[in-house]
Amino acid sequence: MSESFSNFLINSCGKILCLMGQSEWPQYFPDCGGTSQSPVDVATTQTKYDPSLIPLTPLGYSQHGNRPFTLYNNGHTAMIELPEWMGLGGLPWLFSAVQMHLHWGNAEVHLKTLHVVHYNSELYPNMSAAMTQRDGLAVLGILIVTGEETNPAFNNILNYLSRIRHADQKVLIPAFDVQSLLPKDLGRYYRYNGSLTTPPCYQSVIWTLFHERVQISKAQVGLRHLQCTEVYPACFN
Incomplete structure (x- = not known):
């Protein structure tokens, strides 16, 4: 994974974000004033069926190999670096x-x-080159709701959050089946062209938001707390 991307918001944008509201973002990051900004409020009753859209195909998501994943607190959230041989078809x-x-x-x-x-x-040769291009990125969005039943797949992440409580901490965790985190129905989704959700707000993302939601338990939600940098004081609250 490109480390320049993993630290991009903290190193390039963070201190400025602390001093201004979202309405001021376009003054410093012109793309934030663009017409294709994310996230969007998907009005499901107004969406139209597009027969040209086919189910997405996760490539290698379940074949994670024996090398551990890196779980990283970037000062904003918990992030897991994925091997580039995992990919997305469709x-x-x-x-x-x-x-x-x-x-x-x-x-x-x-x-x-x-x-x-x-x-x-x-x-494009890498993430850094792609992230500024309109066709550069593709992001899957999975909505998570809270219920009574534990979702074992998410324990592969949540059980290790206590080891990265402070910004910039990293820990190696056992590799696991990434596809187990996704909803079962990958054929029903909402598609739109959008942006990164925080500055620099590059309008470079093909967004896929799955209709089916996944559930985790209230106890699992309680494992989420991290300590953050002054850049993102509200992370995991």
Whole structure:
């Protein structure tokens, strides 16, 4: 994984973000004032069926090999670096996996999401080159709801969060089946062209938001707390 991407928001944008509100982002990052910004509020009753869209095909997600994954606290969230031989089919180009990370919101009642990030390895040599291009990135969005039943797949991540409580801490964790984190129905989803959700807000993302949600338990949500940098004081709250 490109370390320049994993630290991009912290190193390039963080201190400025601390001093301004979201409405001021476009003054410093012009793309944040663009017309294809994410996230979007998907009005499901107004969506239209597109027969040209086919089910996505995770490539190598279940064949993780024996090398451990790196779990990293980047000061904003917990991120897992993924090997580039994992990829994504069903799009106009081949996309190679880079990382996945969790967004928890600021309360248990809020929706949580898992994002799996890929770059267009058919057209660009690496993540850094792809992230500024309109067809450069593909992100899977998985909505997570809280229920009573434990989701064992997410324990592969959550059980290790206590070992990266501080920003910039890393830990090696056993490799696991990444596809087990995804919903079972990969054929029903919402597709739109959007952006990175925080500055620099590059409008370079093909977003796929799955209709089916996955569930984790309240006890699993309680494992989420990390200590953050001054850049992102609200992470995992």
